[in-house]
Amino acid sequence: MTNIPATGRTPRVQTRLVIIQILVLSLLCTLGGRLWYLQIREGAHYQKQASGNHVQQVVQPAVRGAILDARGVPLADNETRLVVSASRTELLKQKDDGKAVLTKLAGVLGMDVEEVMQKVRLCDSKTPQPCWNGSPYQPIPITDEATPKQALQIRERAEDFPGITAEPVAVRRYPGPGKSNAAQVLGYLSPVTDEEIQRAKDTDSPYLRSDMVGRSGLERQYDRELRGKAGVTRYEVDNLGRVIGKAKSDPAQPGSTLVTSLDARVQRIAEHELDKAMKAARTQWDRNTNRRYEADSGAVVVMEAKTGRVVAMASAPAYDPNVWVGGISAKDYRALTGKDSNYPLLNRAIQGQSAPGSTFKVVSTAAAVAAGYDFNGKYPCTSSYSVGGQVFNNFEGESFGSITLGRALEVSCDTVFYYLAHTEWKKDGGINPKKNPKDHFYRTAHQFGLGKRTGIDLPDEVTGRVPDRRWKEEYWEANKDAWCKTGKKDGSYVERIAYENCLEGNKMRAGDEINYSIGQGDTLVTPIQMAVIYGALSNGGTMYTPTIGKAIISPDGKRVTEIKPKSHGKLPISKATLKMMDEALEGVATRGTAAWKFAGWPQDKIPMHAKTGTAEVYGKQTTSWLTTYTEDYTVVMTISQAGTGSGASGEAVRNIYSALYGVQPDGTIDKKKALLPTPQKGLPKIKPDGSISAPKISADPAKELEEAAKQATQQPTQPGATPDTTPDGGQPPATTTTPPTGNRATRRRARRGGSRRMIA
């Protein structure tokens, strides 16, 4: 084979054959190289593409867990509704972007064409609600109230409604048991946004496109627990989408059930009483502003004193939480967030803040004791107190002579605290303070937990404010330019204030500390903060972190995770002082500023403690505060622009207690009618199948109670019970035996500087 034959083997041909051979080899090497590049170097990339190619996901949404009250009554659950949705991608494929289909759909659903159009447009910075803020690839719900007939019309004529689906879907429902509302506490849901999906992508609870997410209240706080996990079945499909195999199937895991410490009945009564008190206040004449009280907003908290568990929490104005279900309409959204709405979405129990007024005096008393003043020492309660030519009046110019701190609390004597605060201010160096001023009054406020969140299990709690030196400095830094620009020495009141603030707004002035000592001025507190403080006064000094969630129960009922009460500190007062303050606060309810509202109360059986407060708000009517506690409960109510604490809220708070303990109008206790004579212990019963048994609840516990009270008062059971109308308390108290004392009108006193905050 080595011979080279004579014919056909010219060197030219030989060379060309070698060239051909090399060419062939190089072509094959090119193929091999390219094959290596695709399969080995880029293999992972193509593997991902291949799996994306042939796997289709079918998502079964998880049923969201219910929110129950302490006895198992559902406050939020789910119901099946017929949801009509539109697919944007399908609509945009049509010639007119689906306008014709949507118009036809609006006709079938009996809706406004424009409304339907608005619902399917995408939200952006320029598009107001209603609009879709979910993924554009996800079906957009148009209505969740389709009738079976409408759904059938759409489904039977599918070719007329391309991109439109009508399917039964579990939607959130807020049943409002016993007419309770609790809208702000429960919160609401809205579709998950793209950002949230991105953020939660690599966590162990990723979102699905179709997920609804808790946006406020408990729905947001416990979103992870309530949401469960959507089931995903991955099907292998071929190029035409035909299923050729089931790759993986994760069944949907329903969300856990949240048991709260709320009691739907008490919640209803608290809401009803708050509403009633606000309506009553609006009929009252405010002598200071010469118009009726506005009573524009208010809040009430009912809390277990020994655990911090919230039994009821109401905020006014309220709204119907069901407006969010299935997407909110433009009108509803405006009503909730517009300028004239008065912001019903705010939970004023944790997000409303105002000066505490005299309810703050427990802090000042503790501060005085900490500063070395004897609780039982005698301090002058004069009708006025003057500092450097400025006169600070006691409330209505009353004077009580020399009294103890306890008595000062009872009668809410301002001048005693003026004197103490001023003396301490001077000790700290006055307007030019020492290097490390003791600042007892401010330090104590911080120790009482003011100026920071209580840590309640609700989102977006506000901190309130302790207007101490540091705050003044920061506030002045932030505002001095504006003050110095507008301030005039001899200008209007506002201009004079600005002028003063410009000069020395960063300094703690005598007037600042004097005003502060009785809870006026720049101090801001929330109702929940006051509930924690008065709860601690009740339980011996432990400040419990308020909680609404009580337990999380797995959907099968087998795993129960209790949310245990947690303390976040102790009140900075000794047991002895605490006892004396406790006595003084009982005195407030029996012979002090709140006594006229608690007449006939079975004090021997259920010792009532109270403190009233009336906070001034610049340019507005006064904010009323009433902080109360018994052995087991603390109830705090505040109403903005409603006058005095006892006048505006006394009755309402008393009614709440009466309902809890079963106190009858005649002062007797009917244990059978008591809703919660002692705080609810334990959790609702879990049935073997994992469901939770709920007791029956009357249609409206508040109405029932009122009916019972009406019947009782119609038969005079108490001698000397005379209907009494007080100058500012037109609402007839249930029973009164003692004449009203003091605190009947709002206070006005010389005020200097600082900014005024209204209840938010």
Add this chain to the structure above:
Amino acid sequence: MTGANSFSVSGYGPERARWTRLFARDSPARRLDWPMLLSALALSLIGSALVYSATRNRTELNQGDPYYFLVRHLLNTGIGFALMVGTIWLGHRALRNAVPVLYGISVLGVLLVLTPLGATINGSRNWIALGGGFSLQPSEFVKVTIILGMAMLLAARVDAGDSVYPDHRTILQALGLAAVPIVIVLLMPDLGTALVLVTIVLGVLLASGASNRWIFGLLAAGAAGCVAIWQLNILDEYQINRFAAFANPDLDPAGVGYNTNQARIAIGSGGLTGAGLFKGSQTTGQFVPEQQTDFIFTVAGEELGFVGAGLIIVLLGIIMWRACTIARETPELYGTIVAAGIVAWFAFQCFENIGMTLGIMPVTGLPLPFVSYGGSAMFAVWVAVGLLQSIKVQRPMSA
């Protein structure tokens, strides 16, 4: 012509038993190019597995019988193998006398395709339906007859010892012989096959020893022809689209670019060892169109991985390498030209077919030799193997 006749040149007496003769030292069987033969067989068998994998779920094609294509592929392989044996038996020299007839038949065949007898598949009028589910693709056989015909013309005078290189007249005749079927194929229009034929012409001319002027002149003419085709809009829209999709596969992933994208995904996802035979999701899900024919390599890429797909390239390489060696070592120019023509044919077709699945060549409808499903193509390549074997076997011994 008989087998005995064709074997007589080997110098063995007819008195010896055929079996013994077949495997004796220097016997024809011993002199067969076994690596090439085994590679071709291996490719056909791998091909049958791949064809089965690609078609067992395509109920719209296999009439409910998952083995429909497998059985036919194996049958085609068998027929092809028989054709090879027959070709060896007859011998390429003996066939030389029949070349004018074969050429004529094949040209007639491609002409028939243009008549109402032809069937159009994928935009190409490329088939003659024979009835009973059988059809013939005459353009596959043209590949063989062009090689034989040109070789016959070009080698005649040289092998007779009259000249060292073919003269211009002969070359012109040979080109004319090739041009007729090429033009017909272009009219079908079957651009892929036309390109194969042009490549064959180039290979044949190179091996024939035609002067460089002819080679470069033809290359220049080819380039000019391409420009002319482009400018004169002779190409159908689908052909232009294929080139556009080649230039930018993301152009229209649902349309023209779909094939190339899905093919590349299938191959790329195979990785080193592949998903395993019958386990590729791209193949099972039928994401790659024409997968049992033109895109058969994607099945190998996905299910057998770099190892399996690489093996196919290596086996094809062995066949072509051996063919090159045969071309270099055969004493007659005729054999050299035939072998070189086959090399050019296989090389271009393999590179184009695999290259388009790998995204380095535009998509044209060319089968992968031995592996793709398709009777005519299978017969043609096995005949080619037969020719190569015959050239090797009938080489005069040094002795």
